[in-house]
Amino acid sequence: MPNRDWTPVAFAAATQFGSSAKLVSVLTKLDGLAWIMQLGRRYDTQRLNRYSEIVRSLDQPEAASDCCVVPATEENEDASLSLSGPLYSKFPVRVVRAVLDRLMAEQPE
Secondary structure (H helix, E strand, O other): OOOOOOHHHHHHHHHHHOOOOHHHHHHHHHHHHHHHHHOOOHHHHHHHHHHHHHOOOOOOOHHHHHHOOOOOHHHHEEEHHHOOHHHHHHHOOHHHHHHHHHHOOOOOO
């Protein structure tokens, strides 16, 4: 991931849930959300506001905290639109390489 502003959320989740399946679930969703916001070209302030919303939701019932980590429809659409054209003209090379590395890692052998 080219930015690190998601790490406080990961630390807050680890503090809240310890070593559990819930932590793995939150971190997996957080990773996906972070990539979607990166691809959707969200500004720092937009990402930080979104992450602070997630941290506040960690004390809520499970359904509420799960909803906060799931990308919104608009975020998904922005990311999809970004991927539907020439990537190298939209993103720095390091971002494109990171996205391609992740996609390749997720491919079955």
